[in-house]
Amino acid sequence: MFELNKTLTWQGFLLLWSQIREFLSTLGNIGCDFSSVLVHILKLKINFREVIEQSKRFAFDSLPISLTIVGMTASIIAMQLAPELAKQGGADYTGMLSALVMVRELAVVMSGFAIISMVGSSFASEIASMSVTEQINAMRVLKVDPVAYLIVPRFLAGVIFMPVVFILSAFFGLVCAGLVSHTCADLSLLNYVTSMWHGLYVRDIFIAMLKSSFFGGTIALISCSCGYATRGGAKEVGLATTKAVVWSFLAIAMWDFIFAAVFYL
Amino acid sequence: MSLEIKNLVKTFDNKKILNDISFKVENGQTLGVIGFSGSGKSTLLKIIAGILYEDSGEIIYPKNSEIAMAFQYSALFDFLNVYDNIAFPLVERKEFRGKYTQDEISQIVSEKLKMVGLEGIEEKYPSELSGGMQKRVGFARAIVTNPNIILYDEPTAGLDPVTSTMIEDYIVHLKKELNASCIVVTHQLSTIKRAVDNVIMLYQGNIVFSGSVQELLYGNNPYANQFVSASIHGPMNIATR
Numbered sequence: 001m002f003e004l005n006k007t008l009t010w011q012g013f014l015l016l017w018s019q020i021r022e023f024l025s026t027l028g029n030i031g032c033d034f035s036s037v038l039v040h041i042l043k044l045k046i047n048f049r050e051v052i053e054q055s056k057r058f059a060f061d062s063l064p065i066s067l068t069i070v071g072m073t074a075s076i077i078a079m080q081l082a083p084e085l086a087k088q089g090g091a092d093y094t095g096m097l098s099a100l101v102m103v104r105e106l107a108v109v110m111s112g113f114a115i116i117s118m119v120g121s122s123f124a125s126e127i128a129s130m131s132v133t134e135q136i137n138a139m140r141v142l143k144v145d146p147v148a149y150l151i152v153p154r155f156l157a158g159v160i161f162m163p164v165v166f167i168l169s170a171f172f173g174l175v176c177a178g179l180v181s182h183t184c185a186d187l188s189l190l191n192y193v194t195s196m197w198h199g200l201y202v203r204d205i206f207i208a209m210l211k212s213s214f215f216g217g218t219i220a221l222i223s224c225s226c227g228y229a230t231r232g233g234a235k236e237v238g239l240a241t242t243k244a245v246v247w248s249f250l251a252i253a254m255w256d257f258i259f260a261a262v263f264y265l
Numbered sequence: 266m267s268l269e270i271k272n273l274v275k276t277f278d279n280k281k282i283l284n285d286i287s288f289k290v291e292n293g294q295t296l297g298v299i300g301f302s303g304s305g306k307s308t309l310l311k312i313i314a315g316i317l318y319e320d321s322g323e324i325i326y327p328k329n330s331e332i333a334m335a336f337q338y339s340a341l342f343d344f345l346n347v348y349d350n351i352a353f354p355l356v357e358r359k360e361f362r363g364k365y366t367q368d369e370i371s372q373i374v375s376e377k378l379k380m381v382g383l384e385g386i387e388e389k390y391p392s393e394l395s396g397g398m399q400k401r402v403g404f405a406r407a408i409v410t411n412p413n414i415i416l417y418d419e420p421t422a423g424l425d426p427v428t429s430t431m432i433e434d435y436i437v438h439l440k441k442e443l444n445a446s447c448i449v450v451t452h453q454l455s456t457i458k459r460a461v462d463n464v465i466m467l468y469q470g471n472i473v474f475s476g477s478v479q480e481l482l483y484g485n486n487p488y489a490n491q492f493v494s495a496s497i498h499g500p501m502n503i504a505t506r
Contacts, residue, residue, distance in 0.1 A: 047357070126344075137316045138340035141333065142354040142406070149357060 026226070026243065033151060033225040040152045045145070050153035051160075058119055058157040058216070059164055066114035066165050067172045070107050074173035075180045077101065082185035091187050095195030098177040103204050104264075107170035109256060112215040114169075115162065116248045120223040123154055124244030127227025128237040136228070151224040155217055162216025163209040170208070211259045218251045267292045268313070268330075268414055268446055273322035275308055282308050284470035286322070290414075290463075295440055295447040297461035297478070299492060301501065304467040306450040310334065310416050313448065326414060333412035337419040339403035341391040348374055348387035351406045361410075377405040380442060381435055397428035401435065408439055415439065417449040421456050433459040454493065457481065466492060468501055 040046065082094045127150055130136050139146045174196060181187040226244035230236050268290045275283040282305040290296045298306045311317040313324055314334045326332075341350050351374045355361050365373070378384055381401040391399055400420060407415060417436060421429035437460050440447050449461055457464060457478055464481045466474035466488055473488040474481065481489045491499030 130342075133338065133343075134336050134340040135342055137311070137314075138334075138336060138342070138406075140316050141314045142358065142410075144354060144357045145359075 026229075026247065029229045030222055030225045030247075033147070033228065034221055036147050037152050037155050037221065040145075040148050041156070045148050045152070046156065047149055047153055050149060051156050054153045054157035055161050057122075058115070058154075058161040058220075061122075062111070062115045062118040062165055063168065065118050066111040066169045069114050070102075070110045070169040070173040071176040073106055073110055074098065074102060074177040077106070078177035078180040079184050082181040082187055086185040086187065091185055092191055092195050094181045094185070094187055095178065095192040095197070096199030098174060098181075098192075099196045099199030100204070102170050102173045102177070103200065103208050105256075107173050108166050108208050108212045108215065109252065111162070111165050111169040111212070112219065112252045113249070115158075115165065115216065115219055116223075116245055116252070119158075120219045120248050121241050121245050123220060123223035124227040125237055125241040127224055128230035128240040129227075131228060131230045132233055132237060146228070151221070151228065154220045154224050158216030158218075158220030159213050160216075162212045162219075165216075166208060166212035207259065207263050211255065214255050214259075215252055218255060219248045222247045222251055267326070268448075269323075269325040270309075270313070271323040271325065273309070273312065273324070274320045275305070275312060275317070276320050277308075281470045283312075283319075283467075286467075286470075286472060288465055288472065288475065290446045290448060292446055293440070293444055294462045295436070295449060295460060297457045297464040298448060298450045298467065299452065299457065299464060299481075300467035302452075305470050306467055307337070307418055309467070310418050310448065310450050313414075314416055330414055331410050331412040332414045332416065333407035333410065334416040334418065335400070335403045335407045335420060337422055339391070339399040341399055341402055341406070343391050346388055346390050347378070347383075347394075347402050350391070350402060351377055351409050353406065354410055358410075373409060374405075377409050378402075380408065380439065381405045382431075397424055397432065400424070400432055404435060404439065408443060411443060413443070413445050415443070415445050415447045417447065417451075419450055419452070421451065421453050426455070429453065429455060430459070436460040454482075473500075 078094065078098060081097060082091065085091050085094050085097075127136075130150075136146045136150075139149060178189055178192045178196070181192055182189050223244040226240045226247065230240040270289070271287050273283050273286040274281065286305075286309065288296070298309060300306050308317060312319050314332060342353065345353065348371075349356075352370050355365055355370050355373065374387065375384070378386070381404050383398060383401050383405070386394070386398070386402075391402070394402065420436060421432050424432060433456050436447065436449060436456075439445070449456060451457065461478055463477055464474065465472050466481075468488060474486045476484065476486070476489075480486070482493055484490075487500045490496075491501055
């Protein structure tokens with residue numbers, strides 16, 4: 001019995017150790033790729049044609065789902081908030097609260113989730129497939145730098161276009177919240193817009209844009225890095241995609257916490 | 266252009282994959298590299314191509330040499346069509362960027378496709394091509410920069426005998442056209458017979474045979490004899506593969 005427990009403990013320890021090693025190795029890969037991307041950007045080794053190509057994917061591919069998720073969430077919140085506020089005599093605050101929630105938190109996080117599911121997963125699986133089918137090796141033999149061709153443009157597309165997706169999503173979310181408030185709580189649209197105007201701060205918008213830029217860069221970097229480090233076959237491509245999605249979610253939560261602590265604490 | 270490998274050593278996870286390998290490929294010659302799966306053939310090719318780094322040893326070739334590699338499964342970029350695949354190095358490689366006009370690139374691509382017997386497929390994507398066609402497009406992409414040294418990794422793997430013969434003919438044809446030195450990693454005796462001048466055989470990271478095709482086929486090296494006769498009995502232990 002004692003021997004069995006000892007074996008099980010040892011196996012548990014080995015499993016934990018392998019998980020820790022895997023975590024550190026992924027973190028290391030992301031760190032190395034980030035430094036490599038930074039060096040490329042600082043040396044202006046940027047393939048602008050690819051940046052434009054990836055930006056199209058980043059902005060357009062994720063926009064429908066991003067608008068849908070943010071619009072739906074904003075509507076649900078307005079549906080629950082507006083009647084309650086109206087009952088308490090605070091209907092005039094609906095627009096302001098919606099604007100605060102939408103700009104500071106909801107639009108940027110929800111559009112981040114949309115980007116992870118639509119673009120991040122596609123970056124990871126695409127690059128992982130290229131890696132396991134030796135397309136990245138082929139690039140190296142053809143003397144085309146894979147980091148410059150694959151990772152740098154995607155990273156820049158994320159940094160530049162995530163704020164665009166955020167702005168559009170936030171605007172759409174506020175419009176949806178206004179329409180739902182009008183329908184559910186009989187709040188006049190003029191009141192909603194006036195109240196919303198009071199809740200919109202330029203500082204908040206800039207912080208949210210900066211945050212979304214961090215989100216975009218992080219999602220692109222993690223997704224590309226997880227794909228790039230993939231070796232093996234179809235199973236590993238799937239695992240890399242899952243890892244990219246999980247790590248991106250965690251990274252977004254972490255950045256969100258850091259931004260809240262730094263700017264609003 | 267000649268290529269010389271001196272005392273090449275490569276280790277993975279404390280296992281020596283290549284153990285002090287040395288050989289030379291003379292200008293315009295084709296060297297065949299044979300051996301069991303896992304004997305280090307592809308690793309050798311990847312080190313020469315610059316995909317992997319050696320632990321120690323030297324790879325000596327003239328400074329202005331251009332090395333190209335045709336991959337086992339072609340490794341065509343599946344998001345690009347045939348034209349863009351072949352034009353890729355001309356468009357994306359730093360030293361070629363802006364060097365060629367669109368018309369010139371188009372002309373070069375057509376010329377290379379003609380060299381591998383494929384014309385009029387520029388708009389097709391790799392997934393629309395047969396295995397043999399993908400290999401030939403891979404060849405066309407490899408030779409688009411007019412290399413002096415061409416590396417072929419299992420060029421006939423997974424192909425039917427007739428297509429294999431055609432591929433072997435193209436290996437010979439391209440070598441003549443480009444006056445290149447070639448290294449062909451293969452398991453196929455037919456490829457050795459048709460497309461290769463000299464052969465080395467790897468076993469457990471060591472060269473166990475080096476000589477001409479005739480010596481491989483009709484000599485008395487026990488390793489070569491076991492490989493040629495496809496026998497499970499001989500100095501090479503199947504269990505260690």
